[in-house]
Amino acid sequence: MTLKETVSKAISIALITTSIGYLPLSCASFEKKDIYRYVLNKHFNENISNTLIEKLSPFNGNDKKFIGIISDYSEELQKVCVNSDILDNKHVSNKELEATKKATLEGIVNPKEVYGVVANGAADGYYFIPNTLTFYKQLKDNNVHDDNITLLIHNPDNNNNIFETPSFDFYSKEGVKRITVKDGKPALSTISLSNLLPQSEDEIEIDISTTRTSFLNSIINLPSDFNDDVYIGYFSHGVEYKTSDLRPIQFPESNMSSRDLNYAISKLDHDKMTIVQGSCYAANLLRDINGPHEIKNVLAIASSDIYEESGVPFFINFITQQLNNPKKSVKEILEIEKAIYNSQLDENQKTHPQVFFYNENGKSVSPEECSWYHEPFLVPQN
Numbered sequence: 001m002t003l004k005e006t007v008s009k010a011i012s013i014a015l016i017t018t019s020i021g022y023l024p025l026s027c028a029s030f031e032k033k034d035i036y037r038y039v040l041n042k043h044f045n046e047n048i049s050n051t052l053i054e055k056l057s058p059f060n061g062n063d064k065k066f067i068g069i070i071s072d073y074s075e076e077l078q079k080v081c082v083n084s085d086i087l088d089n090k091h092v093s094n095k096e097l098e099a100t101k102k103a104t105l106e107g108i109v110n111p112k113e114v115y116g117v118v119a120n121g122a123a124d125g126y127y128f129i130p131n132t133l134t135f136y137k138q139l140k141d142n143n144v145h146d147d148n149i150t151l152l153i154h155n156p157d158n159n160n161n162i163f164e165t166p167s168f169d170f171y172s173k174e175g176v177k178r179i180t181v182k183d184g185k186p187a188l189s190t191i192s193l194s195n196l197l198p199q200s201e202d203e204i205e206i207d208i209s210t211t212r213t214s215f216l217n218s219i220i221n222l223p224s225d226f227n228d229d230v231y232i233g234y235f236s237h238g239v240e241y242k243t244s245d246l247r248p249i250q251f252p253e254s255n256m257s258s259r260d261l262n263y264a265i266s267k268l269d270h271d272k273m274t275i276v277q278g279s280c281y282a283a284n285l286l287r288d289i290n291g292p293h294e295i296k297n298v299l300a301i302a303s304s305d306i307y308e309e310s311g312v313p314f315f316i317n318f319i320t321q322q323l324n325n326p327k328k329s330v331k332e333i334l335e336i337e338k339a340i341y342n343s344q345l346d347e348n349q350k351t352h353p354q355v356f357f358y359n360e361n362g363k364s365v366s367p368e369e370c371s372w373y374h375e376p377f378l379v380p381q382n
Helices: 003-020 027-041 046-055 061-070 075-082 085-089 094-100 128-141 166-172 212-220 258-266 314-324 330-342
Strands: 114-120 149-153 179-182 185-188 229-235 272-278 298-302 354-358
Touching (some): 046 075, 046 085, 114 128, 128 149, 128 229, 128 272, 149 212, 229 314, 258 272, 298 330, 330 354
Parallel strands (some): 114 149, 114 229, 229 272
Antiparallel strands (some): 179 185, 298 354
16 A cells, blocks of 8 residues: 555545444644645655654644655655754744755755844933943854844833933043953953944844833844844843742843743754843842743843842943953853952952853753854854
């Protein structure tokens, strides 16, 4: 019996048993039935059909488009497509779909890309907007295209010009200390402000105003796939530790919880993800982002521990250290920053950035097991 005859018979039996009520089919069974029918109608050879049926589950719109695209290819090119790593995640992303349209016998070209979502959730402190713009600028300065970056700004003081806000003016003045290390001791940085912050409206492209909803949707809608790196940075007021499991952080519309962020990032395909939260009590949220949905390959950096206020412009200082020490790793930069600022503060003002890592199996493990924790924060993209 041919594959087509076997599958057709299986479908018929499933339909009969369902109609008379003997064997209710699960949702998964119905999904498989849809795959069988769709694949059979395209008249692939048996090996290709089996591979598609095995790998595509659950079956969605992009999967149908993928099958439709390769059905017009030669059998040899069809084999290349179904045996590529595109189907390893059981579904096809928008980016992978576009790559399939350009497939050749040498394979599907799916270049590694970097995506970023950067936002400030509050604007009443001196460092929320500048930290956000510093993150944005570092992505661009490392050749991440603006099309791949979503910049969200909350600026109630002056929605038309962020360069006239008190916080930006604060960092533009002479004498604002950006401390680094020289000969093992704290010293003023020689890094120019123009290397840290954009200097005019021509250097930035604000995509949307910040709300909790717009920030989360910006993450969900990233077109990344298993081959890409994702950076997420947000800066706002954190909420002190409570018995509640929500651990919220302030956004203009409503506070964001660990579950909100968990849901958004669980929707993304990616290779490596790095999250930076700059706020007081930042570890409250980031220590709980691996639930209820499983997340994988995520490095999360909190500017402060669960009971600590974040009393420094965390990310600007972090990038100052990175620019002064371009070959040092994330781990080394955090240790430098922690040592510098804690040496200058009273005991009750000291901050201890926390780092969390969720590995390829979705388990919370030591960040020492994260490969990019031992690499520079950003490297220039080709």
